[in-house]
Amino acid sequence: MSTDAAPIVPAASLIPAGVPFPEAAKVALGMPQLRRNLAHATGTIRAKRANVAGELDDWEALRDAAAAIKADVQHRLPELALAFERNATAAGATVHWARDAAEANAIAARIVREAGAEEVVKVKSMATQEIELNEHFEAEGLKAYETDLAELIVQLAEDKPSHILVPAIHYNRTEIRDIFAQRMGDAPVGLTDDPAALAEAARLHLRRRFLSAKVAVSGANFAVAETGSLVVVESEGNGRMCLTMPETLISVVGIEKLLPTFGDLEVFMQLLPRSSTGERMNPYTSVWTGAREGDGPRDVHVILLDNGRTGVLADEVGRQALSCIRCSACLNVCPVYERTGGHAYGHVYPGPIGAILAPQLEPGRHDDLPYASSLCGACYEVCPVKINIPEVLVHLRQQGPHEPAEKAVMGAAKAVMARPRLWRTALRAARLGSMPWRRKGYLRRLPWPLSKTALAKWTASRDVPVPPEEDFRTWWKERQR
Amino acid sequence: MSPAMRRVGLFITCVNDALYPRTPKAVVAVLERLGYEVDFPAAQTCCGQMHANSGYKRDAAALAEDFERVFGGYDAIVTPSGSCAAMARDQYPHLTGSDIGERVHELSEFLIDVAGVEDVGARFPHTVTYHPTCHGTRALGLGDKPLRLLRAVGGIELVDLPAADQCCGFGGTFAVKNGEVSSAMLVDKCRNAADTGAEYLAAADNSCLTHIGGGITRSGGPTPIHYAEILASTA
Numbered sequence: 001m002s003t004d005a006a007p008i009v010p011a012a013s014l015i016p017a018g019v020p021f022p023e024a025a026k027v028a029l030g031m032p033q034l035r036r037n038l039a040h041a042t043g044t045i046r047a048k049r050a051n052v053a054g055e056l057d058d059w060e061a062l063r064d065a066a067a068a069i070k071a072d073v074q075h076r077l078p079e080l081a082l083a084f085e086r087n088a089t090a091a092g093a094t095v096h097w098a099r100d101a102a103e104a105n106a107i108a109a110r111i112v113r114e115a116g117a118e119e120v121v122k123v124k125s126m127a128t129q130e131i132e133l134n135e136h137f138e139a140e141g142l143k144a145y146e147t148d149l150a151e152l153i154v155q156l157a158e159d160k161p162s163h164i165l166v167p168a169i170h171y172n173r174t175e176i177r178d179i180f181a182q183r184m185g186d187a188p189v190g191l192t193d194d195p196a197a198l199a200e201a202a203r204l205h206l207r208r209r210f211l212s213a214k215v216a217v218s219g220a221n222f223a224v225a226e227t228g229s230l231v232v233v234e235s236e237g238n239g240r241m242c243l244t245m246p247e248t249l250i251s252v253v254g255i256e257k258l259l260p261t262f263g264d265l266e267v268f269m270q271l272l273p274r275s276s277t278g279e280r281m282n283p284y285t286s287v288w289t290g291a292r293e294g295d296g297p298r299d300v301h302v303i304l305l306d307n308g309r310t311g312v313l314a315d316e317v318g319r320q321a322l323s324c325i326r327c328s329a330c331l332n333v334c335p336v337y338e339r340t341g342g343h344a345y346g347h348v349y350p351g352p353i354g355a356i357l358a359p360q361l362e363p364g365r366h367d368d369l370p371y372a373s374s375l376c377g378a379c380y381e382v383c384p385v386k387i388n389i390p391e392v393l394v395h396l397r398q399q400g401p402h403e404p405a406e407k408a409v410m411g412a413a414k415a416v417m418a419r420p421r422l423w424r425t426a427l428r429a430a431r432l433g434s435m436p437w438r439r440k441g442y443l444r445r446l447p448w449p450l451s452k453t454a455l456a457k458w459t460a461s462r463d464v465p466v467p468p469e470e471d472f473r474t475w476w477k478e479r480q481r
Numbered sequence: 482m483s484p485a486m487r488r489v490g491l492f493i494t495c496v497n498d499a500l501y502p503r504t505p506k507a508v509v510a511v512l513e514r515l516g517y518e519v520d521f522p523a524a525q526t527c528c529g530q531m532h533a534n535s536g537y538k539r540d541a542a543a544l545a546e547d548f549e550r551v552f553g554g555y556d557a558i559v560t561p562s563g564s565c566a567a568m569a570r571d572q573y574p575h576l577t578g579s580d581i582g583e584r585v586h587e588l589s590e591f592l593i594d595v596a597g598v599e600d601v602g603a604r605f606p607h608t609v610t611y612h613p614t615c616h617g618t619r620a621l622g623l624g625d626k627p628l629r630l631l632r633a634v635g636g637i638e639l640v641d642l643p644a645a646d647q648c649c650g651f652g653g654t655f656a657v658k659n660g661e662v663s664s665a666m667l668v669d670k671c672r673n674a675a676d677t678g679a680e681y682l683a684a685a686d687n688s689c690l691t692h693i694g695g696g697i698t699r700s701g702g703p704t705p706i707h708y709a710e711i712l713a714s715t716a
Contacts, residue, residue: 021659022658022659022660022661022662025659025661025662026661029661029662029665335647335648335650335666336659336662336666339662339665339666340662370536371654371655371658371659372659372662373652373655374615374648374650374651374652374653374655374656374663374666375534375615375616375652375653375655376615376619376648376652377615377616377619377620378615378619378646378648380619381619390620394533394534394536394572396536397534397535397536398536398537398538399536400536402536402537406535406654410531410532410535410537410540411540413531413532414532414537414540414543414544416526417495417526417527417529417544417547418526418543418544418547420523420524420525420526423495423498423526423527427498427499430499442694442695442698454657455657457657457660458656458657458660458695460660460664461660461663461664461667461668461695461696461699462656462664462667462692462695462696462699463694463695463696463698463699464695465500465501465691465694465695467499467500468500468501468502468503470502471498471502472493472497472498472502472505472506472521473498473523475502475506476509476521
């Protein structure tokens with residue numbers, strides 16, 4: 001295969017940014033290759049997860065335990081955050097506090113400069129995606145290199161991740177081959193789309209970066225308050241390289257990642273791999289506590305990040321979103337995500353969890369996302385920490401603004417439904433009004449004036465049943481005689 | 482069983498009130514066949530689900546209070562809708578603090594858990610595929626209860642629906658607000674239903690069946706039917 005294959009078009013650039021979800025989704029739905037890639041990938045992970053979760057007799061008990069630990073963390077977050085700072089500091093780490101993305105990025109950039117570096121290698125991290133650390137570094141003249149295979153693909157394509165765990169889920173291997181061949185710079189000549197060949201090309205490319213990097217940036221899956229330890233869970237070993245080889249390590253950690261004790265990891269290390277990649281055991285689990293001479297980085301920094309989290313914590317129903325361990329099981333089972341992909345959500349956290357997290361982290365924005373769900377509940381069913389996503393979706397719908405036209409329809413419906421006689425009259429009127437179409441039984445289009453309302457959207461893809469001649473009430477009354 | 486439990490209040494739901502009288506008629510037939518006395522309080526309208534799930538909490542709470550007034554006197558309330566039963570059980574406690582939902586039974590729950598029967602003496606010599614609707618299955622935890630009732634029906638031939646646990650894409654106002662995504666889900670559901678070659682597609686919620694049926698009249702496939710109507714059949 002030559003390198004002059006198809007030009008690289010970042011998938012995210014095809015989805016209009018800053019438009020409401022239904023509009024963005026419509027564009028995504030019109031991309032057949034994207035839908036095929038998504039259906040294939042989510043279907044595969046979904047089956048793997050179901051298989052390995054089903055193996056454990058105590059799966060439900062583990063979920064309950066995880067939910068209880070997370071609820072406990074949320075109830076005493078300040079105490080645990082301070083304990084973490086104390087214990088990590090005592091072990092030789094430097095702990096920083098960042099109220100928002102700007103503070104976190106500024107702290108990270110300062111540490112990189114103080115280390116005399118201009119580039120960093122990165123472990124896959126949602127927190128740094130959330131604060132757009134790479135973009136901030138770029139603007140500051142620093143360069144951040146992603147080392148997770150999928151993040152590397154996305155970065156080379158100048159695209160955006162479309163999935164929390166599998167950021168390049170929207171690409172198939174042929175598209176990945178094209179990206180490597182055209183953008184990697186040192187891709188082998190004649191690179192094929194054989195997965196092993198692609199992985200080897202990435203491995204050689206990244207090895208050079210690991211060996212030269214002075215600074216690494218990571219997130220953390222867990223932060224243990226009792227010991228001041230951070231934990232990174234990854235599959236490729238690139239994280240292990242980043243966490244052990246450079247002299248300086250900067251970890252950006254959302255405050256909700258805290259766990260009270262080291263023992264709590266027992267619960268999450270069973271739930272996370274099974275829920276995310278469908279593996280029984282995680283391949284590379286790195287745990288580090290401060291800095292140690294002759295063992296890994298000597299200059300260890302932890303940036304504890306709020307960035308809207310304390311606001312979420314203040315909402316008694318919504319705060320359960322902070323229990324999320326970013327496993328993505330909810331994305332993989334979501335019928336909406338499966339059809340639109342992540343870019344349509346317009347936020348770093350897509351899918352069901354994004355639909356409840358994004359509008360809470362950035363109040364007043366993403367008001368459309370809580371409606372990007374049929375409330376089917378598949379997400380809640382698989383969530384390893386039992387976040388009742390449908391409950392939070394409905395809760396957020398209750399907070400958000402409502403369109404005036406919809407408000408009027410809902411108000412009218414309620415007014416009729418609250419008056420049984422009026423309700424019966426309305427139903428009778430509907431039966432009489434639909435007489436002309438009775439014989440056919442259904443309508444292809446709504447009659448005027450209904451055809452001029454939002455209800456007309458129903459008939460874009462479905463017919464409307466015609467009310468029957470006789471209703472249940474008449475039948476009931478007659479047989480009572 | 483206590484004598485009071487022989488008398489049940491029937492909540493037909495607003496969708497059936499407006500569009501599908503045959504479904505509550507079927508529920509009456511099944512319950513009376515099993516010796517229950519069915520009562521239909523005429524002041525009933527809607528459980529408030531559309532308002533609650535669309536974010537109109539106050540309107541939903543008012544309708545929940547109406548429901549409590551109409552059905553408060555019954556020890557058992559039976560409804561042929563998984564999602565309306567789930568509304569009462571899951572959401573009323575948050576909306577009005579009412580626990581009346583504990584006495585609201587989706588038909589299959591009532592038949593299996595309260596009445597203790599699986600064979601209701603029905604006969605329906607047709608091929609049927611069953612779609613487990615989301616709220617019934619996940620929110621209410623119906624499991625395979627409707628299917629167990631269907632398996633006991635004489636002459637029926639049940640065919641598995643591929644990807645049965647996938648949402649049909651209805652979701653109340655979701656079908657309009659996110660019409661394109663909803664339609665994409667519907668297309669897959671209709672195709673899977675048609676691929677079974679069954680004569681009928683049965684489910685526990687006529688709202689989902691309205692959506693699926695509205696697609697099937699365009700693309701072809703099995704005739705939608707509420708499973709209560711199959712249980713009522715003695716053909």
